[in-house]
Amino acid sequence: MKKLLKIITAAAGITLTAYVTPCEAQQVTPYNPNKIYYPEYQQSARAEFSFPKVGKYEVMICDYHSHTMFSDGLVWPTYRVEEAWNDGLDALAITDHIEYLPFKKYLNSDHNTSYEIAKPKADELGFILIKGSEITRKQAVLGHFNALFIKDANPIAVEDPKASILEARKQGAFIIWNHPGWAVDSTYMKDFQKNLLDEKLFDGIEVFNSREYYPRVLSWAVDNNLTIIAASDVHGTLDDKTISENGAHRPVTLVLAKERSSEGVKEALFAGRTLALFHNTIAAKESIASDFVDACIKVKKLFENGKNVTLILTNSGDIRFTFKVGKSTYILPAKSSITISLPATSKRIDANFTNIFIYENRTLAHSLQIQ
Ligand code: ZN
DSSP, rough: OEEEEEEEEETTTTEEEEOOOOHHHHHHHOOTTOOOOOOOOOOOOOOOOOOOTTBEEEEEEEEEOOOOTTTOOOOOHHHHHHHHHHHHEEEEEOBBSSSTTGGGGGGOTTTTTTHHHHHHHHHHHHHHEEEEEEEEOOOOTTEEEEEOOOOSSSSOSSSSSSHHHHHHHTTTTTEOOOTTTTTTTSOOOOOHHHHHHHHOOOEEEEEEEEEOOOOHHHHHHHHHEEEEEEOOOOSSSSSSSSSHHTTTTEEEEEEEEESSHHHHHHHHHHHTTTTETTTTTTEEEEEHHHHHHHHHEEEEEEEOOOOOHHHEEEEEESSSSSEETTTTTEEEEEEEEEEEEEETOOOOEEEEEEEEEEEETTEEEEEEEEE
């Protein structure tokens, strides 16, 4: 099996990326009996993180909210791309704040810089990097908004908050209202946000941001047909293993795209075909959640004795499902199968998925068909 080996040629100060086998790796370093080479310290591997197609759609794994040192993040833009690629993502938006720039005195004044630094690295990896900006106004009154697929971040940096949003719109941006419940005690819509909603000046909304889930926001998304988003809003790093050791992954938006491309992602976002995935939990519109479950879980008959039937449920998605059938609770781990026994007369499995939210605190009731 081939592994990706990154060979850093320290002396030349350049980074090369090549597919080599461990055996070939030995040949990279000339034999020297006085120096033993351990490639692991310079090697990065991409996690395999995948879901089966949902109907005709590809499931793309995306994070639409991240920062670099070009706003208040702590990392260089290329690091953000490599981190996302290693994390198994298909697309990332770098959304540096255009107003909040704590390192301003060290930076130039071009708001496009982080994207321009990161884009060649993304291209090298065949990774989708989305150009974005975070329009950052007083959280308690106006809030923060991410504009994605912008052309030029500089004209968005104007004083009037609505003019800023309108400029992003003029550039064809997909606009997300970020973390509506962050830094406020209760999640509610302020006048500015109501006005933007009435004028359809934002398209998506974060139901999950960083470590926070906002159940009420899911109901707003469903009631107003807004695209449902989960995002990391990462400022530092995500690779300290804490998240994976807790059995989870960074919050991501799963996008049901017609094609694996930037255009495919954009079309799906505007069409609202997303699921928010955070900590083995999904928040999505009911029909999308049902289609997703049907794509991931297949049910087959294993054995029948006239009284009971044994069914095998196979999950080909990278998410652990938790569901109830009657009074019994089942856990179906990612990329795994479990068996359950039901009365022989059962034609389907009437399940309630306790880790899939479809409206505020309502979970998905869905019947799995037996094939
Ligand atoms: Zn942010």
